Amino acid sequence: MLSALGLARRLAAGELDAAAVIDLCAAAIAEREAEIGAFAMLDIDAARDGATRAAAALAATPLAGLPVGIKDIIDTADLPTEYGSAVYRGHRPRTDAAVVSMVRRAGGLILGKTVTTEFAFRQAAHTRNPVNPAHTPGGSSSGSAAAVAAGMVPIALGTQTGGSVIRPAAYCGVAGFKPSYKLIPTVGVKCFSWHLDTVGLFAADVADVAFAAAAITGRDLRVDGSAPATPRLALLRDHLWPQASAAMQQAVESAARTAANAGARVEELTPPPILEEAWRAHAIIRDYEACRALAFELDRHRDRLSPVLRDLLDAAAAITPEAYDAARRTTRVARRALAELMDDCDALLTPAAPGAAPHGLASTGSPVFNHLWTLMGSPVVNVPGLTDAKGLPLGVQVIGRFGRDRAALEAARFVEGALAPALGNAVAAR
């Protein structure tokens, strides 16, 4: 994988220039893209032009010309944006999404658009998991996770409405960061559910993804400067815990144990029942809003929607405003309960997914372990590093408090670092 921080340091030291970084990406793409299918659209030449034309100006920016992959649910004025849907074949938006402008302002170069499932919902696309191409990379940010995992790009943008950043990051063994709700604007991102859609990021490890988030948002989110503070963690075995595979349960327990051995305070917390109620409310809010957000597509292009989406939207028409309002009220109560639960705690540890990436490409896997945290608006990080017996990645989900994104990233970095010696990789020493 390409480390964003490692590349940024070599760019700053003059060991590399931005065009050479593009060449690294191009080499990985030439080697693996035909098999993996991470990109919906590539424009390596434009990125290379950008790297050479504005070399001096780029050097002064936070991203210093690092290439970025943009999930194809996010509008770009210079590249087609098809939302993974036949309805938008060849669509060219008039305007860049806000986050695309933020990437450009930070000195990032857009390398291409990464594959999304149809409107970032469930209908799987063709992307394969770089760790084992017989397996799904997860979804809906399939291409972004796979592109980072295959070393094709150091940074990629995704979005999460259910579990579309954390799950593919977990399946592909990369760091994924879903910030607090609205930390990154969704302006120009095709909407599925306005109370849930969240822009997130992928990079090689936690310090890389924090670096990218800091550069793009201009916020104090980096966690690479010094050893992370010792966090107060809690293992959360909620009602979904029995749905996690034995390997996944062991992975989360081992992350908790290893963090404790490294000095973290680790307790076990029992979630109040309102959180399970809120978990159930997620689908009501998502579907009620999708029925309106995608009304034009359903009403005018019904036959060009996948059956799974069409069925969802048809069923959603029966959700009453009263049921929706009740789900929103449950959400508000649950947010307060979660804030109380985490009053003395920096982050929760849970499975990022039920297990490793499922075999085959028919399903992108299950987001049930991610729904609640998207609804709560919590900052969430996938900590990569652990694998199952077959070598497939197992992600640990680190959930912070709303608005405390840096603390969530720092806790995730601590967990990642604690796991590293056991894994023999170099994360802790970075």
Next chain:
Amino acid sequence: MLSALGLARRLAAGELDAAAVIDLCAAAIAEREAEIGAFAMLDIDAARDGATRAAAALAATPLAGLPVGIKDIIDTADLPTEYGSAVYRGHRPRTDAAVVSMVRRAGGLILGKTVTTEFAFRQAAHTRNPVNPAHTPGGSSSGSAAAVAAGMVPIALGTQTGGSVIRPAAYCGVAGFKPSYKLIPTVGVKCFSWHLDTVGLFAADVADVAFAAAAITGRDLRVDGSAPATPRLALLRDHLWPQASAAMQQAVESAARTAANAGARVEELTPPPILEEAWRAHAIIRDYEACRALAFELDRHRDRLSPVLRDLLDAAAAITPEAYDAARRTTRVARRALAELMDDCDALLTPAAPGAAPHGLASTGSPVFNHLWTLMGSPVVNVPGLTDAKGLPLGVQVIGRFGRDRAALEAARFVEGALAPALGNAVAAR
């Protein structure tokens, strides 16, 4: 003016058909549009085609084929959408905004796009006030308010980020309704500030605007069925009160007195200081978000922005994430304080604007009386009916509790009805 409810009743009774309603609009447009300039784009023929082609199906819908004007900040796939900006000259979105689909599903016919100021900010457009064309209609939903006031259309959609629904409604003497934040989706509405932008409605009087909101959202918002419940009201003389003209102060006081005489409990409330702090936070949130939401326009089309907008966006680049986060925290605290303040109260009464519509078209007037309530996400209604010595409308702003939109509309209808006998109009008897 064309009453939406009155027309709906005549349609239901078979006294009119949808094509005849289009003819009423077309006649008013033929008579006044050249002078008023309410529309950015008209397609009367398409609306008439819609009325005749689907007459039977329309009859069964809540809007029964009533014509609707759509502010040109809201995307329409069948009509150009220019956001009042030279940057988007001739722009034709690929997709209808969610609320446009909701209008169509409800059986509304899109008559045209109404004039907006540039990106719904301050740069005035050419629309004139139908009550007195030497005066501004207000902004940014200039065309929607003017089109309803001139009897060109019974229902029009607007948006409010500062005071862009309530102020033009007040200046033009029509009912304006800014629902609770996110009650109507902003998907497909050009974004200025994602925490503030709110879709609202204009119609002839409060019962009409409630009818339209109910039809479009599918919610129980109508207040025309029976006499409105007697509300608990509060007159709020906050720090802005001295900025209201003497005539405006008298209008609000007279509305309070008249409502009390009609049986309402009317008290006086003193706002806690946090509300004034929140009022100041509005601009920080708006500008920080606009700097990102309009990043593409600023970075790529700088020279085609108005100086007032360019200056705002340039200055906004200096707002730090810390200042923005502090403004958001102030907002959350203020929302709780407002909920407590209104614990025993259905609605507050304040001026809808500093006074009547200013003379001339250079300025769209001041939204200072509206900023706080947009930030609080409160449902707000402009109650029309009162006028100053020159016959220019003076609006009374009725502010409800978040999520209690029906109660806000009912309180507004009560105030409107209480004022009606004094005014000698027929509102109370409708």
